Amino acid sequence: METIRLGIVMNGVTGRMGTNQHLVRSINAIRAQGGVALADGRRIMPDPILVGRNEAKLSALAKAHGVERWTTDLDAALGNKDDTIYFDSASTGLRPELIRKAIAAGKHIYTEKPVAPTLADALDLYRRAEAAGVKHGVVQDKLWLPGLQKLKMLIESGFFGRILSVRGEFGYWVFEGDWQPAQRPSWNYRKEDDGGIIVDMLCHWRYVLDNLFGGVKSVMCLGATHIGKRWDENGKPYAATADDAAYATFELEGGVVAQINSSWCTRVRRDDLVTFHVDGTLGSAVAGLTECRIQPRAATPKPVWNPDMPQTIDFYDTWQLVPANRTYDNAFKVEWELFLRHVVEGGPFQWNLLEGAKGVQLAELGMHSWRERRFVDVPPVSV
Ligand SMILES: NC(=O)c1ccc[n+]([C@@H]2O[C@H](COP(=O)([O-])OP(=O)(O)OC[C@H]3O[C@@H](n4cnc5c(N)ncnc54)[C@H](O)[C@@H]3O)[C@@H](O)[C@H]2O)c1
16 A cells, blocks of 8 residues: 655754654654555654754754754745645744745645744734645644643533533643753743743643633633742853743633643642643542543532531542543544644644644733733634
């Protein structure tokens, strides 16, 4: 049976996300499993060329992961007609310019989020991609996390009855970098380098809320820079100018209220690094990255407020684990496979540059709300 080769120009793969999630866990994993199977029996085999600025880093990365092709010449890579997809996981600020170039070169686009630092740029990319007739997709990985897939199944099964509210807790302690190295890149903490947790996380929360709980109608967001000084990858101190925590409330279509805290300055005592607690009239659930626990109405304990007595109910013990009745693949890989199929077979692919732009819009409106200290409505994006 025929194998269809798809050449992918992968830019920014020496970075954290590019190496781990996109090269190793997605593209190389797809290659190792023999490609992506199509309905008619043909298979798609991705063939990456790694692009970056640093020859030494690139060649080491290529060698470590058995990739034959790499280059520091992005323009030459874009000029190669045999590589039809441009993928970008480099830093956000450069993205619009590079994607415009790739669209002009006729490439299909697949990109990390945020697709651009501003809504105007994000919409410009969408319009250009549509006008050029290229296919486009944006990483919306959280949708394929096992925990969120289980939540989706609960929603579709009617488990919750009427959903009342969603409380999301995202975050963990990111080390300042002085006595222990930080576990995230330093640009994330500098506004001047397009860092900040609002721009980083609100684009995720947009597609999670829109897809699972109802379209986002309005946002109230309070940001904070709790830690003003950090140390970079070279141990040099710098001013942390970007927001490192965001406390946001969203009104959703259908009346659901969502509150999501995002913070790089919090120590974890909960089930996972992100949890979504959903309360409905017939039951509640708490989903993490992998697991999801439920408490149906009929199994709800009856606490009585009495500060004079130690608590008698073990609240963690009154929940039931949703079983993994199927296997869950890496979330980034699942979306890559859908995108590669979309490139070859056509057909709908809803997680595109327009959806990516909506994420950027929510981040912008979140900043706006913080500045003006009020709720801000989310209008439809005008294409
Ligand atoms: N989907 C997710 O859950 C998720 C999580 C974290 C980050 N991200 C996004 O992924 C992207 C990369 O984040 P990261 O954490 O991997 O960052 P990183 O700093 O580890 O990697 C950035 C990459 O871009 C390259 N780069 C930086 N400046 C460049 C320039 N001037 N020219 C060419 N290449 C340049 C770096 O060499 C590196 O390879 C960001 O847009 C970020 O928002 C997504």
